[in-house]
Amino acid sequence: MHELSLLEGMVQGLEEEARRQGFVRIHQVRLEVGRLSGAEPEALRFAFGPATEGTLAEGAELVLLEAPGTGLCRACGAEVEIGARFDPCPACGEGFVDVTGGTELRIKDIDVE
Amino acid sequence: MCTTCGCGQADLRLDGKAHAHSHGHGLGSDRGGRRRVSLEESLLAKNDALAAGNRRRFAERGILALNLVSSPGSGKTTLLEQTILRLQGRIPVSVIEGDQQTSQDADRIRATGAPALQINTGKGCHLDAHMVGHALDHLDPTEGSVLMIENVGNLVCPAAFDLGEAAKVVILSVTEGEDKPLKYPDMFAAAGLMLLTKVDLLPHLRFDVAQCLAHARRIRPDLQILRVSAQTGEGLEAWIGWIEARRAVAQKA
Ligand SMILES: Nc1nc2c(ncn2[C@@H]2O[C@H](COP(=O)(O)OP(=O)(O)OP(=O)(O)O)[C@@H](O)[C@H]2O)c(=O)[nH]1
Numbered sequence: 001m002h003e004l005s006l007l008e009g010m011v012q013g014l015e016e017e018a019r020r021q022g023f024v025r026i027h028q029v030r031l032e033v034g035r036l037s038g039a040e041p042e043a044l045r046f047a048f049g050p051a052t053e054g055t056l057a058e059g060a061e062l063v064l065l066e067a068p069g070t071g072l073c074r075a076c077g078a079e080v081e082i083g084a085r086f087d088p089c090p091a092c093g094e095g096f097v098d099v100t101g102g103t104e105l106r107i108k109d110i111d112v113e
Numbered sequence: 114m115c116t117t118c119g120c121g122q123a124d125l126r127l128d129g130k131a132h133a134h135s136h137g138h139g140l141g142s143d144r145g146g147r148r149r150v151s152l153e154e155s156l157l158a159k160n161d162a163l164a165a166g167n168r169r170r171f172a173e174r175g176i177l178a179l180n181l182v183s184s185p186g187s188g189k190t191t192l193l194e195q196t197i198l199r200l201q202g203r204i205p206v207s208v209i210e211g212d213q214q215t216s217q218d219a220d221r222i223r224a225t226g227a228p229a230l231q232i233n234t235g236k237g238c239h240l241d242a243h244m245v246g247h248a249l250d251h252l253d254p255t256e257g258s259v260l261m262i263e264n265v266g267n268l269v270c271p272a273a274f275d276l277g278e279a280a281k282v283v284i285l286s287v288t289e290g291e292d293k294p295l296k297y298p299d300m301f302a303a304a305g306l307m308l309l310t311k312v313d314l315l316p317h318l319r320f321d322v323a324q325c326l327a328h329a330r331r332i333r334p335d336l337q338i339l340r341v342s343a344q345t346g347e348g349l350e351a352w353i354g355w356i357e358a359r360r361a362v363a364q365k366a
């Protein structure tokens with residue numbers, strides 16, 4: 001359950017950003033969450049309230065932009081979608097899949113004033 | 114909450130003392146109305162920046178820092194005690210202990226004569242680079258030494274948080290089951306070395322070593338694995354040899 005501390009770290013970064021860019025309130029946070037990022041969308045939604053409580057993002061809307069996990073099979077060369085890291089290739093059933101996408105966990109943008 | 118160094122952990126304690134440092138920072142003035150600000154920044158950016166700072170500190174002083182990760186009770190502290198005994202008089206070792214509560218592990222390490230600092234993370238389920246940075250200020254490991262960081266017992270969260278270490282060492286005891294690498298792949302993927310511990314218990318268990326190693330290598334085909342027992346000393350020589358080799362690299366860098 002490290003989603004809470006990830007979000008707490010995020011809020012600290014946002015407070016710095018607020019001082020740099022001169023905003024005092026955050027209405028919305030859009031997060032890109034890859035399927036292979038290790039963070040669970042449900043847990044992020046659950047932790048967002050506690051993590052933002054008493055901060056400039058309190059009450060803000062959290063929008064999750066979910067991205068699928070993708071990879072390249074070493075055996076058959078197929079570009080495939082995978083649900084978890086180290087899943088065998090869904091195309092040939094056996095190849096080791098090198099991850100090419102879906103590991104991101106980042107703030108895309110924020111709606112502020 | 115401290116935005117200078119990133120401490121949001123109100124219940125973080127270093128050697129029992131509450132972690133507090135005051136630095137005032139007011140919010141900047143309001144520069145205009147509602148707008149969208151594009152950031153494109155990783156949620157781990159802050160931790161990664163602090164970890165890079167720790168890594169620089171280690172490099173400047175030729176310190177080998179290892180991040181020991183495992184589930185609770187796999188034998189990390191016992192292994193550290195035995196490791197310190199075997200390095201005594203040759204290589205200075207200091208230890209950062211991470212646990213949610215108690216200073217028992219740091220006390221056990223100090224009993225061996227090695228300096229140790231306890232971090233209590235409270236509800237926190239992992240160490241992060243910020244905690245380790247502060248611990249370094251207090252512990253001040255000597256030049257050319259080995260710094261062992263015993264992470265909070267947890268096979269999930271510590272995988273995501275770089276502390277600035279040279280390598281993560283994942284410890285799996287034979288009583289935990291051979292399927293753990295498949296169930297917690299991120300940790301095994303992040304590790305630079307795996308120690309299969311408590312092998313002295315194998316005669317009493319139905320634990321398939323070959324299958325466990327195969328599972329680990331499915332996640333990391335090139336993962337180096339050593340079998341050890343802190344109880345009998347089996348395999349500890351190879352582990353000590355691994356530390357010495359890595360330390361030589363840390364000192365040259
Ligand atoms: N048989 C056997 N028991 C061991 C070995 N290493 C540790 N133990 C026992 O395992 C238990 C847990 O050991 P610790 O060293 O405290 O484990 P830990 O990983 O530091 O535990 P936490 O810090 O609480 O996560 C103790 O009862 C140890 O005596 C070993 O190699 N063989």
Ligand SMILES: [Mg+2]
Nearest residue numbers: 189190218263
């Ligand atoms: Mg311990």
Ligand SMILES: [Zn+2]
Nearest residue numbers: 073076089092
């Ligand atoms: Zn394939």
